[in-house]
Amino acid sequence: MSTEIPAAERRSLSGPTMGTRYSAVFFAPAGLDETKLAAALQATLDRVDRQMSTWKPESDLNRLNDAAVHVWVPVPAELMVVLQAALRIGRQSLGAFDIGVGDLVGAWGFGARPAPGDSPPGGPVVPKPAITAEALELDPHLRRARKHAPLALDLSGIAKGFGVDEMARVMRQFSIPAWLVGIDGEMRAGGAKPDGAPWVVAHERPARDVREAMGVIELLDRAVATSGNYRQYRDIGARMISHTMDPRSGLPLENELASVTVLADTCMEADAWATAFLVMGVEKALPFARATGRDVIFVLSDATVETTL
Template sequence: MSTDHPAAERRSLSGPTMGTRYSAVFYGSGDVDERRLAAALQSTLDRVDRQMSTWKPESDLNRLNDAATRVWVPVPAELMSVLQASLRIGRQSQGAFDIGVGDLVGAWGFGARPAHGDGLPGGPAVPKPAITAEALELDPHLRRARKHATLALDLSGIAKGHGVDEMARVMRQFSIPAWLVGIDGEMRASGAKPDGTSWAVAHERPVRGVREAMGVIELEDRAIATSGNYRHYRDIGARTISHTMDPRSGMPLENRLASVTVLAETGLEADAWATALLVMGEIAGPRLARLMDMDAIFVLADGTVETTL
């Protein structure tokens, strides 16, 4: 790969999105209009948020969530694509990845709209959600969707990855040869730095209350995402509740994994599969990753590391 970037200088941009911040680091000559680039990135991410946020009552996702059953709802092409990918990954992961967990997320106090009031301490009684693949019907040709059962969709396990892919599209539109973009822990890189080295991304040690790297991953023309139980959680009495729900049990996730990191061609795939493999657990997760020839790093709660790289 050519690393010839004439007069390339390191630039960086950042801004608010999806309840966190995005970042873009790139190398380019002086002809890159940073103001236009920043505006394009922000506009793109605002569009993703307007379509896929569970926190914005007027989002396209929430219009679908609020619609009556068996009523067709118009869906933007971008959201339709993410819904299709979500159902596919749900099938491939044998139900470990499921976007129909919105009521569970809310009931346990992690969502925008808590079910049954307030995410009751001690364990709310929430009916197990319908199987999303059976309850959600998509019509890609007419760009519409409908529910056949009560269903609260939550795209928090895939929307940021998609957002990173949309950032990548903007960077390519501006003909920038080398960049690293990210939203929170979801990152995607293109090209190499002017000195020929790859982008370096920290692999965070999954310890609550501690921010330190347990290693560095070199990234070039790939995406990376990490899911874990060490950042977003609640303590209820002596019990620590993960923000990740297990759609198979209808309960917060409980297994021996502390984090899963996935490298993939796109941010969407890395993001969703990091969640899916975390839910699958320390035995089934690595097994499926190897079967699908997926690059992943599994860190157990006791610090043990297993990789399929």
């Protein structure tokens, strides 16, 4: 009787999630039940979306957003993990990353509710939101949260990264030795390819209306995420308005950065820090990234590249 181990085959799966699509490329023996894996990935991502979407009125995040001030709201385990991480990264980034920008996102036309049609030429006037670290209280032991001031939370800068990490967890549960999973530009790799090579992903050139690579990034048990101003934007008069809000000014972000790409051990960390560094601007973010040992690629609007790699 032969004891030869079946060769790993290259497979791929994809499906809808969070208003876009997920992808999974992996090497696994022929006996893997691909239907069960696809179902597990979809169920996992659907759970994340049900909890963290601002577009689903019944999501757990929107239950918290709609709750009265000072009222405790039950929070599921996954959402609690993301909220804790968001507050931690908010403190570490000195407020550059702040999930309490939901009203700003909506007012400028990037949220679930359409922007008002009668905004002044310079854009809507929105009160600066409360500092989330001060306005949001978490009780992880009892899995509950409450607001101490009006606050609209938006997890678009961290939830997709967490979703990718949850996909990674599923791949490990199925004992798949080598995989690359992602949602849009948020990617995470596990193991090497059968020939020992790392996974390779494109580092996209931050150009509007075109998609082309300006380089490649090799991943081996690491995650990568990119934030930029070149995919989601609106034109208001002669101004191009970025979908990224600056929580410090209460306005859409305007600085010299076109994109920021972060490599980290988890995609949630890479996702959130890419947004934080984008908001900081290169003059503050580059020395901060170097001092904290983070792997980052900064692409400026003039195509200049700065990196800590």
